Amino acid sequence: MIRIILTDDHAIIRDGIRSLLREEPDLEVVGEAGNGEELLAMLPTTPADVVLLDLNMPGMDGFATLDALREQYPQLRVLVLSMLDHERYVAQALDAGALGYTLKNTGRSELIYALNTVAAGQPFLCTAIGIGLLRKFQSPEQAGTEATRGGSTLSKRELEVLQLIAEGLTNAEIADKLFTSKRTIETHRQNIIEKTQAKNTAALIKFAVSSGLLPE
Secondary structure (H helix, E strand, C coil): CEEEEEECCCHHHHHHHHHHHCCCCCEEEEEEECCHHHHHHHCCCCCCCEEEECCCCCCCCHHHHHHHHHHHCCCCEEEEEECCCCHHHHHHHHHCCCCEEEECCCCHHHHHHHHHHHHCCCCEECHHHHHHHHHHHHCHHHHHHHHHHCHHHCCHHHHHHHHHHHCCCCHHHHHHHHCCCHHHHHHHHHHHHHHHCCCCHHHHHHHHHHCCCCCC
């Protein structure tokens, strides 16, 4: 039996994952935590094999939690479950001690496979991230062009957020319009800025217009 602790600040995410895993005879959710502090407080009395860990959490976030787990519980295996798909975050999480990394849009079967793989001590990257990295290695010239152009690597949701930023909406207003959280929009904004290498919002909008991502 693989014992799992879910660590995510959104209860609805934890409830959904618990429901997905309920029918798996070899997987058992033994605890839930809303951030790193709660996880660390739970571990002395709740033995686990795998921590399913979000990165973007209030208080002690996923990266700080990974550092603490590597120091205090080096035998514990961590599978990151995040919406952050940029390779920078993937590399940072793996460097900090995560054994696997998967995205929140991953399907049920792949998530179950990821948990079993990490529990067995094997590294795991979800299909979407693996394909993205493979394409960059296969077409270095094209990847370089995309890095220069920036916007060609933006996801559909990031383009929607970019459009609303250009319209002058705040993060809170964008979150309301897209029916998501302010923290999620802040993450999208940061991803957009990093992918386009714009130094601030004004430069981002100027770059987006010049690149044809937004109408002039």
